[in-house]
Amino acid sequence: MLVLLKRDSEEISRQAAQLVAGAVRKKPGLVLGLATGGTMVDVYKHLVQLHKEGSLDFSRVVTFNLDEYLGLPATHSQSFHYFMREHFFSRVNVNPRNIHIPDGTIQGNYDQYCASFEEDIRKAGGIDLQILGIGRNGHIGFNEPTSSLASRTRLKVLSQETMDDNAKSFAPGEERPRCAITMGIGTILEARKIILLATGAAKAAAVAKSIEGPIASAVSASVLQLHPEVTFIVDEQAASQLTQREYYRRVLEMTALLTPDRLS
Ligand code: PGA
Secondary structure (H helix, E strand, C coil): CEEEEECCHHHHHHHHHHHHHHHHHHCCCCEEEECCCHHHHHHHHHHHHHHHCCCCCCCCCEEEECEEECCCCCCCCCCHHHHHHHHHHCCCCCCHHHEECCCCCCCCCHHHHHHHHHHHHHHCCCCCEEEECCCCCCCECCECCCCCCCCCCEEEECCHHHHHHHHCCCCCCCCCCCEEEECCHHHHHCCCEEEEEECCHHHHHHHHHHHHCCCECCEHHHHHHHCCCEEEEEECCCCCCCCCHHHHHHHHHHHHHHCHHHHC
């Protein structure tokens, strides 16, 4: 595990975009796992910028998004389909046929739908690089606390904390989603490489438990300790409860010196 300590969200989003760009340049047909949420907005902004400058071609990239709210159509302004279109897909040249986002409008037969989403990932050759945010409660995707660490794509009931965090995005009186379709923790762990981004003091406890705490279903992101190629990129506030910051800095220095490929 690598822990990159950055000053603020601008540095984090720039670094994350560079890592994604590097991966796409190395493998133009990259299978890229994508996330939504406030932390991701500037990552997409930088990727769009690189594309507009002509240095990044997404035409062969295949994308899989982590999750979508159940009950929200792609046209709903709070749906993750809408988020992805607004911030990324309408601004770059990803082939629409290569875009996969769980469908929030399915009704019944959830297991069959989720199995077909997993099958699509398999057919694409598996996810090469997965980008993750993290919830205040340590969730990745919508794998809420106590999710099975072996879980696959499925219907998941949102925790109260997640519903509270997301409530601010919905108009007063508007019905808010209580469930989502999300990749499972087992699905996420199969990605060949994982980057998790976290900014702000509200994420500090979740970040510390995920990196330095025991692996526990109470903190879904802690399972990333089992993954051989995961990089946490966190700002000063999100890193504030980590006890081994000095060690992470030294690891980074030595990695840059001895195995710089690990950082690109
Ligand atoms: P955020 O969401 O980037 O909006 O904080 C992260 C998450 O809940 O995974």
